[in-house]
Amino acid sequence: xxxxxxxxxxxxxxxxxxxxxxxxxxxxxxxxxxxxxxxxxxxxxxxxxxxxxxxxxxxxxxxxxxxxxxxxxxxxxxxxxxxxxxxxxxxxxxxxxxxxxxxxxxxxxxxxxxxxxxxxxxxxxxxxxxxxxxxxxxxxxxxxxxxxxxxxxxxxxxxxxxxxxxxxxxxxxxxxxxxxxxxxxxxxxxxxxxxxxxxxxxxxxxxxxxxxxxxxxxxxxxxxxxxxxxxxxxxxxxxxxxxxxxxxxxxxxxxxxxxxxxxxxxxxxxxxxxxxxxxxxxxxxxxxxxxxxxxxxxxxxxxxxxxxxxxxxxxxxxxxxxxxxxxxxxxxxxxxxxxxxxxxxxxxxxxxxxxxxxxxxxxxxxxxxxxxxxxxxxxxxxxxxxxxxxxxxxxxxxxxxxxxxxxxxxxxxxxxxxxxxxxxxxxxxxxxxxxxxxxxxxxxxxxxxxxxxxxxxxxxxxxxxxxxxxxxxxxxxxxxxxxxxxxxxxxxxxxxxxxxxxxxxxxxxxxxxxxxxxxxxxxxxxxxxxxxxxxxxxxxxxxxxxxxxxxxxxxxxxxxxxxxxxxxxxxxxxxxxxxxxxxxxxxxxxxxxxxxxxxxxxxxxxxxxxxxxxxxxx
Numbered sequence: 001x002x003x004x005x006x007x008x009x010x011x012x013x014x015x016x017x018x019x020x021x022x023x024x025x026x027x028x029x030x031x032x033x034x035x036x037x038x039x040x041x042x043x044x045x046x047x048x049x050x051x052x053x054x055x056x057x058x059x060x061x062x063x064x065x066x067x068x069x070x071x072x073x074x075x076x077x078x079x080x081x082x083x084x085x086x087x088x089x090x091x092x093x094x095x096x097x098x099x100x101x102x103x104x105x106x107x108x109x110x111x112x113x114x115x116x117x118x119x120x121x122x123x124x125x126x127x128x129x130x131x132x133x134x135x136x137x138x139x140x141x142x143x144x145x146x147x148x149x150x151x152x153x154x155x156x157x158x159x160x161x162x163x164x165x166x167x168x169x170x171x172x173x174x175x176x177x178x179x180x181x182x183x184x185x186x187x188x189x190x191x192x193x194x195x196x197x198x199x200x201x202x203x204x205x206x207x208x209x210x211x212x213x214x215x216x217x218x219x220x221x222x223x224x225x226x227x228x229x230x231x232x233x234x235x236x237x238x239x240x241x242x243x244x245x246x247x248x249x250x251x252x253x254x255x256x257x258x259x260x261x262x263x264x265x266x267x268x269x270x271x272x273x274x275x276x277x278x279x280x281x282x283x284x285x286x287x288x289x290x291x292x293x294x295x296x297x298x299x300x301x302x303x304x305x306x307x308x309x310x311x312x313x314x315x316x317x318x319x320x321x322x323x324x325x326x327x328x329x330x331x332x333x334x335x336x337x338x339x340x341x342x343x344x345x346x347x348x349x350x351x352x353x354x355x356x357x358x359x360x361x362x363x364x365x366x367x368x369x370x371x372x373x374x375x376x377x378x379x380x381x382x383x384x385x386x387x388x389x390x391x392x393x394x395x396x397x398x399x400x401x402x403x404x405x406x407x408x409x410x411x412x413x414x415x416x417x418x419x420x421x422x423x424x425x426x427x428x429x430x431x432x433x434x435x436x437x438x439x440x441x442x443x444x445x446x447x448x449x450x451x452x453x454x455x456x457x458x459x460x461x462x463x464x465x466x467x468x469x470x471x472x473x474x475x476x477x478x479x480x481x482x483x484x485x486x487x488x489x490x491x492x493x494x495x496x497x498x499x500x501x502x503x504x505x506x507x508x509x510x511x512x513x514x515x516x517x518x519x520x521x522x523x524x525x526x527x528x529x530x531x532x533x534x535x536x537x538x539x540x541x542x543x544x545x546x547x548x549x550x551x552x553x554x555x556x557x558x559x560x561x562x563x564x565x566x567x568x569x570x571x572x573x574x575x576x577x578x579x580x581x582x583x584x585x586x587x588x589x590x591x592x593x594x595x596x597x598x599x600x601x602x603x604x605x606x607x608x609x610x611x612x613x614x615x616x617x618x
Contacts, residue, residue, distance in 0.1 A: 001026055010057070011036035021046035028052055035059040035083065043067060043089070048074035048099075055081040059111065067091035077102040085111040085135065092119040093136070093146055101127070109133040113164070118144045121170075126153025137166040137188065145169045155180040164188035166213070171195065174214075174221075179204040186211040190240065194221040198244075200229055209233035210259075213240035219267070221245070225253065235259050242266035247293070250275050261307070262287040266314075273297035283307065289314040291334065298322040299340070305329045310354055324348070324360060332357040336383070343367030344384070349375035357381040361407065365389060369408075374399035383407040390414070390436070409433045414460060419509070420444040427510070429454055436460045438506040443533065447513040451534075456522025461506045464528050464552070509533040511557065516540065519563075524549045531555035535581065539563055543587075548573040559583040559605075566590070567612070572597055584608030591617055 004026045014037040021044075023029055029050065035057045042065035047056065053076055067089050076082070079100075096117070100107060104127040117139040134157075139146050146168040154163075155177025163181070166188045173196035174189065182205045194216040203209070210233070214221075222245040230253065237259050247269035254263070255277045261284060271294040279302045282288075286309040295318040305311045305327045312332030320335075323342040327333070331354050340363035345351070349372030352358075356378050365387040371394040373379070379400045390412040410433050419441045426449030427442065438460035455461070506526065511533045518541030519534065529550050539561040548570025550556075556577060563585040571577075572594035580600055588611030591597065606617045 004029055006031035008033040009037070010034070013037065014039065016041055017044055017047075019044055021049070023050065031055040033057040034061055036061065038062050040064065048076055051075045051077060054078050054106075057081070057083045058087065059083045060086040063087040063089055065090060067096055073102055074099045075102075076100065078106055079103045080106050080130075081109040082107065083109070083111040084115065085113040087115055089115040089117070091115075091117055093117045093139075094119045094122045097122050097125055104128045105130055107131055108159075111135045112139070113137045115139055117146055119146065120148035121146065121151055123151045123153050125151055126156035129156060130159060131157050132159045132161045132183070134160065134162065135164045136168065137164045139168055147171065149173065150175055150178075152177045154178060157181065158183065160184055162186045165192065167191040169193055171218075174198060174202060176201045178202055179206060181205070182207065184209055187213070189214040190242075191215055191217060193218045194244075196221065198223045200225050203232060205232065207232045207234070210235050211238045212236060213238070213264075214244060215240070215242040215266075216244055219243050219245075223251075223268075227252070229253050230256055233257075238262040240264035240266075241268055245269040247271055250278075250295075254278075255281075261285060261309070264289040265293070266290070267292040269293065270295060274300055279303055286311050288312075290318070291316040293318055295320060299325045299335075299338075301325060303327050310356075312357075316359065324365070326351040328352060329354060331355060334359045335363065336360070337362040339363065340365055344370050344389075346370045347372055349373050352376065355379055356402075359383040360387070362386040368392075369394055369413075376400060378402050381405045384411065385409045387411050393417075410435075412436045415439045417441045418445070423447055426450070427452055427515075431455075432458055434458070434460070438463065441507065441509045442513070443509045443511040445513055447510070447515060449515065450517030451510065451515060451520055451523070451539075453520040453522050455508070456520060456525045458526075461508065461526040461529055463506070507531040510537070512536040514538060518542070519544055519558075521546065526550065528552045533557040534561065535559040537561050542566075543568055543571075545570060547571055550574060552576055555579040557581040558585065559608075561585050563587060567592060581605045582609065587612050590614045 002025050005028055007029065010033050014034065017039055029052055032053060040062045043063050045068040048068060056079060101124065107128050108130050110131060113135045136146060147170060149172035150170060152175045154175060160181050161183050162185060169192065171193040174194055179202050184206055185208055187209060190213045195218065223241060236257050239260060239262065242264060245268065246265055248271050250270055250272060260281060263285065264287065266289050273296060279300060282303040283306045285305060286307050288311065291314045297320065299320050299322040305313065306329050310331035311329065313327065313330055314334040315338065316334045316336035318338055321339040324340060324344055326345055326348065328351050330352060333355060336359045340360065344365060344367065348370055353376055355376045357380060361383045366389065368391040369384065369389055377399060380402050381404065385407040388411065392415040393408060393413055409430055413434055414436045416437060423445040427447055429452045432452060432454035437458055506529050508529065515537040516539065519539060521544045524544050524546040527549055530552055531554060535557040541563065542565035543558065543563055545568050547568055551574065553574055554576050559581040564587065566589035567582065567587060569592050572592040575595055577596045583605055585608065587609040591606065591612055591614040601616050603616045606612050
C-alpha cells in the first residue's frame with residue numbers, strides 16, 4: 001500500500017484508533033476519511049503530523065477529550081479540507097487556529113461545529129485567505145464557550161462563501177468588515193450576545209448573499225438602515241432577524257427582494273399594520289414568521305400561500321384582529337396570543353387540508369369546534385386552548401391518524417370521551433381546567449397513578465342535568481345535511497344512547513384501568529354527579545365517609561378494587577341510587593339497610609367481600 005493516495009473508511013464501524021501511526025509506509029497519503037465511526041477515543045497526535053494530507057475528515061466519530069493543539073503547531077501544512085465537527089472535543093479555539101498556522105495559505109474548508117471549544121477568535125484568523133467554508137457553530141460548554149467579538153480581520157477572508165458562528169457566546173459589535181466578503185453566500189450569526197447596530201456598511205458588498213440570519217439573546221442589537229436603502233443582495237432567499245430591533249415600522253427594503261422564500265422577523269420591534277406589498281410576495285413564501293412583535297390591524301385575507309414547499313406561517317404574539325384566515329396550502333399556522341374573534345370556520349378542514357400544525361390558542365374565539373377538522377389527515381398538533389369555545393368535543397379522532405398533541409384546555413367545552421383507547425400514564429390534572437366538563441369517560445385504557453383530587457373542583461360536575469345540543473350540521477361533498485347528534489355511554493354495563501334534547505347527568509367513568517391510591521374525599525363535593533364508575537382498578541383505602549353527599553347519584557360501581565373498611569352509613573341518604581356494585585373488595589362490617597339499601601337485594605353486588613355482614617350478604 002505504499003502508493004496509496006486516498007483512504008475512505010467512512011461509517012465502517014471502526015471502534016478505536018491505534019496510538020501510533022499505521023501509515024508510516026504510506027508517505028503519499030493525501031485523503032483520509034474516518035467519519036461516522038464510533039471511535040470513542042481521544043485524538044492521537046500522529047493524525048496531525050501527516051504532512052502530505054490535503055483532506056482529513058473525522059466528522060461524527062465520537063472523538064472525546066482535548067484536541068492536541070497544545071503539542072505545538074501541527075504538521076498539516078498542505079491541508080485544504082479539515083472536518084472535526086459533531087464530536088466531543090475540548091480545546092481553546094485560539095490555540096487550535098495557531099496550531100494550523102502553517103496551513104494559512106492552503107486551508108479552504110474548516111468544520112469545528114458541535115464540539116466543546118472555548119476561548120476567543122484570534123486576529124490571526126484573517127490570515128487564512130484561502131478559506132471559503134468556516135463553521136464554528138454550537139460549541140456550548142456550560143458558561144464557557146467561544147466568546148468575545150468577531151475579529152475585524154474577518155474582512156480579509158475574501159474567498160469566504162460560508163460563515164456560521166450560530167449558538168455560541170460571541171458578543172460585542174459585529175464588525176463592518178464583514179461587508180467586504182464579496183463572495184459570501186451564507187452568513188449565520190444567530191443565538192449570540194451581539195450589541196450595537198447593523199447598518200448599510202455591514203452589507204455594502206455582499207452582492208452574492210442568499211442566506212442571512214442574525215439574532216441576539218441580549219436584545220441589544222438594532223438593524224438601522226436609511227429609508228432609501230436598496231439591499232445589494234438581490235438573490236437573497238432566506239432572511240432571519242430576531243431579538244434585534246428592526247422596527248418600528250415594517251422594513252420597506254424587503255419589497256426589493258424578489259427571491260425571498262423565508263422571512264423571519266421575530267421579536268424585531270415591529271408595530272403597525274402589514275403592508276400590502278407583502279401580499280404580492282406570499283405566493284413564493286415557504287416560511288413567514290412575524291411572531292412576538294406588535295403588529296396590529298386585521299388578519300389579511302388576500303395572502304396567497306401557494307408555494308410548493310407547504311409554507312409555515314407564524315403571526316403569534318401580536319395584536320392582530322379579525323376572524324381565522326383560511327389560507328389554503330399552508331402546512332403550519334400559528335396565531336397564538338392575538339385578538340382573533342368569531343368562530344373557527346366550519347370549512348377549515350376542506351380549505352386547509354394540508355395543515356400539520358394549527359395553533360389558535362389565547363384568542364377570543366367562540367362557537368363550536370368544527371367537525372371538518374377530521375378531514376385534515378396529517379394534522380399533528382392542534383391547540384385551541386384559552387378561548388371561549390363551547391359545546392362538545394367532536395369525535396373527530398378517527399380521521400386524524402397523525403395527531404400527537406391536542407390542547408383544548410381553558411374553554412367552555414362539555415364532553416370528553418376517550419374510552420377504549422391505549423392511553424397510558426396518569427390522568428393529567430390539567431383536565432380540571434375544563435370548567436364546563438360534565439362527562440368524562442376514560443374507561444378501558446391503561447391509565448395508572450391516582451385520581452386527581454381537583455376533580456372535586458370542576459364546576460361542570462356540580463350542575464344539574466344538562467341537555468345535549470339540538471342540531472349540528474354535517475358538510476358533505478356538495479350539500480349541507482343536518483343530522484341528529486347522538487352520544488353513546490356505557491351505564492350499568494349497558495350502552496345508553498343519548499339523542500338531542502335528552503337530559504343526561506354528569507358522568508365520570510374511569511373503569512378498567514390501573515388506577516391506584518384512595519378515592520379522593522373531594523369527589524363527594526360533586527353533588528349533582530349522576531354516575532360514578534371506578535370499577536376494575538387497584539384502588540385502596542376506605543370509601544369516603546361523605547359519599548352520601550352525592551344526592552343525585554343514580555349509578556355507583558366500585559367493584560373489583562382493593563377497598564377496605566365499612567360501607568359508609570351516609571350512603572343510605574342517596575335516595576336516587578338505582579344501581580350499586582361493591583363486589584370484590586375487602587369491605588367489612590354491617591351493610592346499611594335504610595332507604596334505597598332495602599331494595600338492593602342481589603347478593604352479587606356485595607360478593608367477594610367476606611368481611612361484610614347483613615342482608616343480602618349472608
